[in-house]
Amino acid sequence: MRHKTKPFHYIIIYAIVLFFVAISVYPVLRVITISLRPGDNLLTRSLRIIPEDATFENYIKLFTNEPFLLWVRNSVLVTITVTIIGVVLASMAGYAFSRHKFPGRKLGLHSLLITQMFPATMLLLPLYIMISKLGLINSFLGLIIMYSATALPFCIWLMKGYYDTIPPSLEEAANVDGASKFTAFYKVILPLAAPALVIAALFSFMTAWNEYIIAAQVLWYEDMFTIPLGLKSFQGNMTTEWGLYAAGAIVISIPVVALFLFLSKWLVSGLTLGSVKE
Numbered sequence: 186m187r188h189k190t191k192p193f194h195y196i197i198i199y200a201i202v203l204f205f206v207a208i209s210v211y212p213v214l215r216v217i218t219i220s221l222r223p224g225d226n227l228l229t230r231s232l233r234i235i236p237e238d239a240t241f242e243n244y245i246k247l248f249t250n251e252p253f254l255l256w257v258r259n260s261v262l263v264t265i266t267v268t269i270i271g272v273v274l275a276s277m278a279g280y281a282f283s284r285h286k287f288p289g290r291k292l293g294l295h296s297l298l299i300t301q302m303f304p305a306t307m308l309l310l311p312l313y314i315m316i317s318k319l320g321l322i323n324s325f326l327g328l329i330i331m332y333s334a335t336a337l338p339f340c341i342w343l344m345k346g347y348y349d350t351i352p353p354s355l356e357e358a359a360n361v362d363g364a365s366k367f368t369a370f371y372k373v374i375l376p377l378a379a380p381a382l383v384i385a386a387l388f389s390f391m392t393a394w395n396e397y398i399i400a401a402q403v404l405w406y407e408d409m410f411t412i413p414l415g416l417k418s419f420q421g422n423m424t425t426e427w428g429l430y431a432a433g434a435i436v437i438s439i440p441v442v443a444l445f446l447f448l449s450k451w452l453v454s455g456l457t458l459g460s461v462k463e
Contacts, residue, residue, distance in 0.1 A: 256415035271389030279344025347381035
């Protein structure tokens with residue numbers, strides 16, 4: 186009886202998974218369809234994924250008639266900087282919170298946790314005031330600071346929690362062999378914390394790559410627009426260039442998908458398993 190019901194359970198599970206996969210994939214397919222339609226046609230009665238009159242006209246216009254490459258350059262500059270800051274600072278701050286006892290440690294951890302209880306939009310006004318007083322409005326530096334302040338609390342907590350799972354005896358063994366504390370951290374702990382570092386990098390990357398609200402408050406000039414601001418400019422008061430909008434959305438999603446595929450092998454925890462012999 187058990188052998189008869191087990192395949193049935195698998196069929197139900199697979200059906201549920203395929204259902205949610207279809208729900209997730211269908212909007213992406215519709216965006217691809219819109220990007221291949223001539224003109225700015227948003228709605229149609231046809232359910233074809235590849236329309237009969239499909240054309241790459243919107244993609245050609247995106248790269249030739251619009252400053253899309255400039256927006257990409259700006260986004261890459263901001264995103265890479267935020268990712269580096271997030272990974273470097275979170276890796277060191279998380280290690281300090283995990284391994285060392287110092288005055289204000291609990292207060293610092295609780296403060297970082299409290300910031301995660303509020304939506305980012307609630308922090309927009311105080312961050313904007315601080316950036317304005319520093320004279321960093323309409324500058325990439327101001328945007329980088331705001332993005333880093335948004336991403337760092339989560340990344341620090343993530344790294345701190347992962348460092349807690351790494352046995353301190355590994356560092357002690359390295360110190361016995363003559364390694365300094367920094368050398369033990371750099372050559373022993375960081376390689377073992379690769380999964381957490383990858384997640385921190387992805388979170389920092391996504392924080393800067395897709396964000397619109399903060400960028401819209403900080404950057405005002407079109408030559409400084411990031412990709413979300415640039416795509417928003419296709420939407421006017423009277424009409425929206427849906428073809429360009431969809432083509433741009435597809436193009437900017439490619440780096441995110443490629444990054445996830447490239448880093449997928451590190452997105453598995455438990456690299457410290459078996460590192461300490463009992």
